[in-house]
Amino acid sequence: MLIAKCQMRIFVALDIDDAIRERIQRFLDGVRGFAPDARWVPPESLHVTLKFIGEKPAETVEQIKHALSGVVSESFDLTFRGYGFFPTLKAARVFWIGIEAGAPLTTLATVVDEATSTLGIPKEDRPFSPHLTLARGGGRSGAPGWRREDQSNKNFQYLQEKLAALPAPEFGTMTAREFFLYQSELMRGGSRYTKIARFALK
Numbered sequence: 793m794l795i796a797k798c799q800m801r802i803f804v805a806l807d808i809d810d811a812i813r814e815r816i817q818r819f820l821d822g823v824r825g826f827a828p829d830a831r832w833v834p835p836e837s838l839h840v841t842l843k844f845i846g847e848k849p850a851e852t853v854e855q856i857k858h859a860l861s862g863v864v865s866e867s868f869d870l871t872f873r874g875y876g877f878f879p880t881l882k883a884a885r886v887f888w889i890g891i892e893a894g895a896p897l898t899t900l901a902t903v904v905d906e907a908t909s910t911l912g913i914p915k916e917d918r919p920f921s922p923h924l925t926l927a928r929g930g931g932r933s934g935a936p937g938w939r940r941e942d943q944s945n946k947n948f949q950y951l952q953e954k955l956a957a958l959p960a961p962e963f964g965t966m967t968a969r970e971f972f973l974y975q976s977e978l979m980r981g982g983s984r985y986t987k988i989a990r991f992a993l994k
Contacts, residue, residue, distance in 0.1 A: 804971060807987075814835075856911060863907050875888065885947070972987045
């Protein structure tokens with residue numbers, strides 16, 4: 793009898809500071825009601841994705857940890873402000889907060905992508921687009937680019953109308969000093985993210 797290998801759904805990401813998380817939570821408390829049918833990300837689960845890897849067996853996860861331990865990058869500042877919708881306003885599937893960090897964040901994502909590619913994990917085929925996903929309105933994907941199933945919808949129309957009348961939100965600046973390998977587990981009520989490895993930035 794064959795025994796199925798244990799698979800872990802994993803990704804690489806930055807965590808966010810508690811102070812910024814609290815400001816975002818207050819913002820969410822004020823706007824969540826304008827898109828009641830959306831799937832909102834719990835504030836404790838917010839993170840900045842650097843690389844989504846997907847389902848891998850435990851032995852490959854250990855190889856990924858080793859590859860990521862060789863990533864060399866300096867610490868840098870990130871500013872969280874503004875918002876937007878993927879892929880477009882009229883075909884909105886994802887509601888997100890903007891991130892300003894310049895070249896250091898993009899460089900880190902690129903180095904992580906290159907490190908994991910040495911293990912046969914496909915490189916990203918789209919430019920890195922830093923953002924913080926707050927809610928998904930249609931389909932499971934949080935990808936920025938247009939997908940075949942995307943079409944005009946009213947998922948976030950009322951929310952867009954309300955936000956247009958408000959000043960652009962500001963959530964603060966933090967210094968990224970580390971990044972993490974996370975495991976994603978699908979639970980009743982949504983996904984649970986657990987840090988399974990930490991990697992320091994200089």
